[in-house]
Amino acid sequence: AQSVAQPEDQVNVAEGNPLTVKCTYSVSGNPYLFWYVQYPNRGLQFLLKYITGDNLVKGSYGFEAEFNKSQTSFHLKKPSALVSDSALYFCAVRKAGSYQLTFGKGTKLSVIP
Amino acid sequence: DTEVTQTPKHLVMGMTNKKSLKCEQHMGHRAMYWYKQKAKKPPELMFVYSYEKLSINESVPSRFSPECPNSSLLNLHLHALQPEDSALYLCASSQEGGTSGGDPRNEQFFGPGTRLTVL
Numbered sequence: 001a002q003s004v005a006q007p008e009d010q011v012n013v014a015e016g017n018p019l020t021v022k023c024t025y026s027v028s029g030n031p032y033l034f035w036y037v038q039y040p041n042r043g044l045q046f047l048l049k050y051i052t053g054d055n056l057v058k059g060s061y062g063f064e065a066e067f068n069k070s071q072t073s074f075h076l077k078k079p080s081a082l083v084s085d086s087a088l089y090f091c092a093v094r095k096a097g098s099y100q101l102t103f104g105k106g107t108k109l110s111v112i113p
Numbered sequence: 114d115t116e117v118t119q120t121p122k123h124l125v126m127g128m129t130n131k132k133s134l135k136c137e138q139h140m141g142h143r144a145m146y147w148y149k150q151k152a153k154k155p156p157e158l159m160f161v162y163s164y165e166k167l168s169i170n171e172s173v174p175s176r177f178s179p180e181c182p183n184s185s186l187l188n189l190h191l192h193a194l195q196p197e198d199s200a201l202y203l204c205a206s207s208q209e210g211g212t213s214g215g216d217p218r219n220e221q222f223f224g225p226g227t228r229l230t231v232l
Binding site for chain 2: 032036044045095096106
């Protein structure tokens, strides 16, 4: 079975500072990893994914994520946070041969002006 | 068109009512999903349709009945719901290659959701 851990319920960062939202995963076989963002009372928006290849993945809205196989991590990063980045962020993993997308519990990001 | 639409946006129903949630996508995606999401929690998978056939039912109570009339539409029929069924119901779709269990490289595209309140 696959699982995802997001160790922080909430991350606070000042506007203009770099941000990191942490994610670790457990899956047998190759991991297929995703980051989604959810604004209040909205659906999930896809940010980026790791399939294979470069460990640094670039996505929407200036976000990027670093895949680290030895640490089984897939942390989300942004060089300079915006107030509008404040939202709930979900990391997810999908296993080959399964439709199941397993989500972490989510991390609430608050960017302080 | 790169979006998934859901209607209605909000729904209030009594425990004896029958209602339906609707989802539509025109991206040519062949896998469609229903999720249930409680406040500040991750989405929980309910059903998966692949090529208009039900592939996954995550032990969902029979008061929830999914239907996939064609490759673009997905319905969720509701009957005799309980107050604890109140939640945000999300529809999603993804491009799948037809292989068993789908293609894990494909991201899912989510609709805005239907906020359901059961009185």
